[in-house]
Amino acid sequence: MFFQLKETPVxxxxxxxKIYELVKAILHFECPDHRAQHHILYTANMQLEAYREAKDFYRRYDDPSYALGCLSREAYEQANKQFHQLSTIIRGYMHLSEDSKRDHFNHHFRFSKEKIDKMHQLFEQKHHHKLLKLEALFYERLKEDVAPLLTQFE
Known part of the structure; x- marks a missing residue:
């Protein structure tokens, strides 16, 4: 008796x-303290609130007349940038969570297909990023590339 292995379709x-996987990966990287019992959006919104609090805190100490005031300005701008990027990623994740709109999103991203393919290929080879200790920089640049694609939904 011969056994035949079923070929699993690739x-x-x-x-x-691809874009959904990238957005999910960004959210998981942004929320390293994510726990399995919580939904990723719960943890992401907690992180978003932390960025908002940091933004409000540093805004009060923004004063260019001394060095720490300048540092507060830079910290405020960084927190503001992180807040807006994460907010865009969260909204994009919520839109992409509707699997029934797959054809709509494929049509929507048709002009960015090559860019998304390249980003996804780089993401799949993430073991190189870890080896060279570029993981944080990789995700920061990935957010910068993905966020403009997601702002087109609204």
Whole structure:
């Protein structure tokens, strides 16, 4: 008696799958303290609130007349940037969570398909980023590339 192994079909990822995977990876990187019993959006909103609090805190001490005041300005701008990027990523994740709109999103991203493909290929090779200790920088640049694509939804 001969046994035949069933060949598992290789799933070809479309643009929707790729951008959704990238957005999910960004959220998980942004929320390193995410726990399995919570939804990722709960943890992401907690992180968003932390950025808002940091933004409000440093805004009060913004004074260019002394060095720590300048540092407070830089910290405020950084917290503001992180807040807006994460907010955009969260909104994009919520839009992309509707699997029924897969065709709509594939159509929407048709002009950015090559860019998304390249970003996804780099993401799949993340073991190189860890080896060179570029992981944080990689995710920062990935957010900068993905956020403009997600702002087109609204």
């Amino acid at each position: 799933k070809i990822l479309d643009t929707y799958d």
